[in-house]
Amino acid sequence: TxxxxxxxxxxxxxxxxxxxxxxxxxxxxxxxxxxxxxxxxxVGADAFPRLYLQTREDYLYLVARGYSDFDRVRSVIDAIAP
Known part of the structure; x- marks a missing residue:
C-alpha cells in the first residue's frame, strides 16, 4: 500500500x-x-529535477534543469546572488 x-x-x-x-x-x-x-x-516547471532560487524580493531564478553538479549549481547561485 x-x-x-x-x-x-x-x-x-x-x-x-x-x-x-x-x-x-x-x-x-x-x-x-x-x-x-x-x-x-x-513557472513552467515541466522537467525533473529543476532547481530554483527564490530571493527575498520574491524573484524566482532557474538554477538548474536536469542534473547539474555542485560546482555548476554554485556558480549559477553566486552569479544570481553574489
Missing amino acids: SEEFYRRIAERLGLDPEAFLNTMGTDEARDGALYDFAQARQ
Whole structure:
C-alpha cells in the first residue's frame, strides 16, 4: 500500500514513521503540496529535477534543469546572488 511505501521511506530517512504519516495526512500538508504544484506550473516547471532560487524580493531564478553538479549549481547561485 502507499502507506507502507511512505513508512519505509520515513524509516530509511531516520524519521518516526507514525509522526510522518500523521503529518502527511493533514490538510495543511495537502494544501502545501497543492500550492507547490501550482507554483511549479506557474513557472513552467515541466522537467525533473529543476532547481530554483527564490530571493527575498520574491524573484524566482532557474538554477538548474536536469542534473547539474555542485560546482555548476554554485556558480549559477553566486552569479544570481553574489
